[in-house]
Amino acid sequence: AQSVAQPEDQVKVAEGNPLTVKCTYSVSGNPYLFWYVQYPNRGLQFLLKYITGDNLVKGSYGFEAEFNKSQTSFHLKKPSALVSDSALYFCAVRDAGGYNKLIFGAGTRLAVHP
Amino acid sequence: KAGVTQTPRYLIKTRGQQVTLSCSPISGHRSVSWYQQTPGQGLQFLFEYFSETQRNKGNFPGRFSGRQFSNSRSEMNVSTLELGDSALYLCASSLATSGRGKNIQYFGAGTRLSVL
Numbered sequence: 001a002q003s004v005a006q007p008e009d010q011v012k013v014a015e016g017n018p019l020t021v022k023c024t025y026s027v028s029g030n031p032y033l034f035w036y037v038q039y040p041n042r043g044l045q046f047l048l049k050y051i052t053g054d055n056l057v058k059g060s061y062g063f064e065a066e067f068n069k070s071q072t073s074f075h076l077k078k079p080s081a082l083v084s085d086s087a088l089y090f091c092a093v094r095d096a097g098g099y100n101k102l103i104f105g106a107g108t109r110l111a112v113h114p
Numbered sequence: 115k116a117g118v119t120q121t122p123r124y125l126i127k128t129r130g131q132q133v134t135l136s137c138s139p140i141s142g143h144r145s146v147s148w149y150q151q152t153p154g155q156g157l158q159f160l161f162e163y164f165s166e167t168q169r170n171k172g173n174f175p176g177r178f179s180g181r182q183f184s185n186s187r188s189e190m191n192v193s194t195l196e197l198g199d200s201a202l203y204l205c206a207s208s209l210a211t212s213g214r215g216k217n218i219q220y221f222g223a224g225t226r227l228s229v230l
Contacts, residue, residue: 043221099170104157
């Protein structure tokens with residue numbers, strides 16, 4: 001069965017420092033991976049996706065993610081965090097059954113302090 | 115281009131009642147998926163519709179149902195509400211549904227349902 005794990009419930013970083021939000025996955029076949037962000041009282045906003053190709057994926061708002069097949073990881077990164085990046089981040093994998101079903105991790109709350 | 119629109123934004127119901135939530139996808143998008151978000155269970159897939167047909171279904175009881183209209187708008191219905199149905203219900207739309215799963219899903223702001 002497909003699954004996604006986000007091992008950290010919360011990540012705290014200082015503004016201006018680099019940030020990493022971790023995600024590991026378990027899939028059969030090639031993984032289709034996504035990162036979404038959720039701000040309070042809002043839906044999910046798409047950040048980036050990995051389908052095939054370069055292991056470093058660039059996305060919205062300066063975020064990028066590194067796909068590592070041997071470690072089955074897809075960590076979200078940003079070189080310099082902003083206070084406005086504080087939000088709930090979800091990693092997701094497309095279900096192997098096809099179509100558009102996403103399986104989400106539990107989410108990681110990112111807190112960026114001034 | 116307008117995003118995914120969900121109505122209403124907030125709902126308060128009592129146990130045993132039924133509720134209908136509405137979702138208007140991004141113009142041109144033909145696939146609509148529904149997810150339930152709760153603090154305990156996180157984000158869970160409910161079902162997906164494409165061209166008025168249910169293409170995929172999550173592990174929810176039959177009290178949860180949905181449909182899609184010819185204009186791609188979708189509704190989901192929950193009958194005989196239980197306290198545990200209190201959640202944020204999110205709708206997502208994408209251009210198409212395919213086995214290659216390259217489609218990005220765009221989410222609405224959600225409908226927050228409270229069951230008393």
